[in-house]
Every structure is written in structure tokens, then in C-alpha cells.
Amino acid sequence: MDFIKVTVDERISHIYLDRGKSNAVDQQMLDELRQAIAAAQDDQAVEGIILHGKEGFFSAGLDLVALYGYDEAEVRRFWVTFMDVISALVSFDKPAVAAIGGHSPAAGCVLAICCDCRVMANGDYIIGLNEIPVGIIVPESIFLLYSFWLGQAAASRYLLEGKLFKPKEAFEAGLVDEVVDGKSIRTAAERQLRKYTQYERNTWRQSKRNIRRALIAAFESDQQETIDAVLKQWWSPATRSILKTVIDNLKK
Template identity: 75%
Template sequence: MDFIKNTVDERVSHVYLDSGKSNAINQQMLEELKETIVTAQVDPAIEGLILHGKSGFFSAGLDLIALYAYNEEEVRRFWHTFMDFVRTFVAFDKPAVAAISGHSPAGGCVLAICCDYRVMADGDYIIGLNEVPVGIIVPASIFQLYGFWLGEAAAYRYLLEGKLFKPQEALQAGLVDEVVDARSIRTAAGRQLAKYTQYERNTWRRSKRNMRQSVIDAFEADQEDTIEAILQQWWSPATRSIIKSIIDNLKR
């Protein structure tokens, strides 16, 4: 795999995002992530999963530079892959912990909220869903996933303003569960995963699925109309202009 590194230690799958400096999400990274999640789900030797980023970045979200250059067919394929991946990760019934090692906006935040617990490194970092200011339509299923952790009213307000949180703000809002020194993030994530895996596995996993069922149903519903709306807005001059400005800033 080119963008995902995976090691198994004491029955825990350690999944490392490895896509450039900022772990931006492109088509191949999504495909590799889904394959890794599916493998962890069906492998009886794996009891849980920890998702790791890099120092300073968990994931900067969608790789806008790559996506901006995609043609119509490639963009359509990407969004279908993205929604299918999130559906797969939301339905993953083994324990999953996100070790958020730095910035985690937009798609990076989506990766984190698929997990059962989020440990974030303290520092001058941001996390949250800022799709609306970027010109990307928020799917109802993503809103439901965000609201699962924040409550629907708070998720509604934060999504419409594209709010990004610093670590302590995210902790207060319930978006992350723990803020630690960056040097302690792996230890903290491992400690929490061990709390989950100490229980009888079928009881824990069935309970997780029961409590997530409404969110799972939202992603298992037909996403075609949502994706079509996203694609239509993606190609609009207004959104293209916003993304082009972001890309120009990134390159500078």
C-alpha cells in the first residue's frame, strides 16, 4: 500500500495515514483505507484498531489539489468511494480509537468521528467540519454522524458556520474525548482501546452496532441524490473559485 501503513501488535491493528506531509485524502488513500478496515473486521486475530496520523497532521481532509484536477468521471468515482468508505467504517463493530496527532479538519474529522473514541494532541491545531465555507454540500448522513457525537442542534449550528475547534474547545464540545501531550497520544489511545477489549467481545460489538444503528442506516440508504447534488455544486463557478483560492494559498 502507498498511503496506508498497517502493523498488528498484541491483536491491535495500528493503521497509519501516510499521504504526504498533511495526509490529504485522495482516491487511492480511500481505497486502501477501506481495504484495511474490511481486513480488520473479518480477521479474528484482530480485536481493535487505532488510527494514527503524523506529527502535526492527523489528516488535512480532502486532497483539494488532486480533486480539483480530476475530470467529471474521476470526481464522481471519488465521492461514491468516499461515502462507501464512511459507511464501511461506521459499521465497523470492533473498537476503534483515533489518535489525532494534529490538524484534522473536514474529511480528517470525518475519519475521526467514525471511531468510538478520539484522543487529540494538545497544541495549535484545529478539528471540525468546514465543508460549507469551502463550497461542499454536507450530506444528511454526515450531519447525522456529527450529531451523534455533538447533539443535533449543536451539529446543525456548527456545520452551517463551518466551525473549527482548537483541542480544548473540541473537548468541551464533545467532539474529542481526551486531550494529551503529543508524546503521550499513542499510550492514551492504547489505554482506551484496552478498556474496550477487556469486555466479552460479542456483547461489546453487538451493543456498539445497536447504538449506532440509526447512523448505519443513514449511510446504507441510497446516496445517489446526495452525490448528484454534491457534484453539481462541485462544478459550479462559485465552488471552483473558492477551491482555486484555497489551492493558491496552499501552494504559497
């Protein structure tokens, strides 16, 4: 795999996002991540996963530069795969921890909130869902995932304003579970994971499935209508204009 690196250490699968400086998500990265999640789920020797980014960036979210150039079939395939990956992470019944070593807006935040626990590095970093300001519709299933951790009222307010949190703000809001020095993030993530793996395996995993039953059902339902709405907005002149401005700023 080119953009996802996996190491297994003491029955923990460490899945590293490794695409460029900012770990922006494109089609290939999603394909590889889906493969890594499935492998960890199927491997009886793996007790849980830790999802890592890089120092400074967990993931900057969607690679808007790449996606802007996709044709209609490619964009549809991307969104179908994206929803499949999120569904796989939401339904992953072993313990999962996100080690957020830096910025984690938009799709980066979505990947993190699929996990059971989030440990974030302290620093001048941001995390949150800011899709609306860039003209991207947030699917209902992803709102349910956001509100699973923040509560519906808070999630609604933060989503509609595109709120991005600093690490300590994210901790206070309940979006992350611990804020640590960046050099300690792997150790902290492993410690959090061991809190889960100490319990009887089947009891813990079935309880997780029960707790997430509504979430899992939301992602396993037919996403066609949701994706159609996202794509309709994606190709609208208003959103294309916003994306073009964002991309021009990124290139500068």
C-alpha cells in the same frame, strides 16, 4: 500499499495515514484505507483498530489540489468511494479509536468521528467540519454522524458556520474524549481501546451495532441522490472559484 501502513501489535491493528506531510485524501488513499478496514474487520485475531495520522497532521482533509484536476468520472468515483469508506468505518463493529496527532479539519474530522473514541494531541491544532466555507455540501448522513456526538442543535450551529475547534475546545464540546501530550498519544489511544476490549466480545459489539443502527442505515441507504447534489455544487462556478482561491493560497 503506498499511503496506508498497517501494523498489528497485541491484537490491535494500527492503521497509519501516510500520504505526504498533511495526509490529504485522494482516490488511492481511500482505496487503500477501505482495504485496511476490511482486513481488520475480517481478521479474527484483531480485537480493534487505532487510526493514526502523523505528528502535526491527522489529515488535512480532501486533497483539493488533486480533486480540482479530476474529470467528472473521477470526481464521482472519489465521492462514491469516500462514502463507502465512511460507511465501512461507521459499521465497523470492533472497537475503533482515532489518535489525532495534529490538524484534523473536514474529511480528517469525518474519519475521526467514525471511531468510538478520539484522543487528540494538545497544541495549536484544529478539528471540525469546515466544508461549507469552501463550497462543499455536507451530506445528511455526515451531519447525522456529527450530531451523534455533538447533539443536533450544536452540530447544526457548528456546521453552518464552519466551526474549527482547538483541542481543548473540542474536548469541552464533546468532539474529542481526551487531550494529551503528543508524545503520549499512542499510549492514551491504546488505553482507551482496552476499556472496550475488556468486556465480553459479542455483548460489546452487538451493543455498538444497536447504538449505531440509525447511523449505519443512513450510510447503507442509496447515496446516489446525495452524491449528485454534492457533484452539482462541486462543478458550479461559485464553488470552483472558491476552490481555486483556496488552492492558490495553499500553493503560496
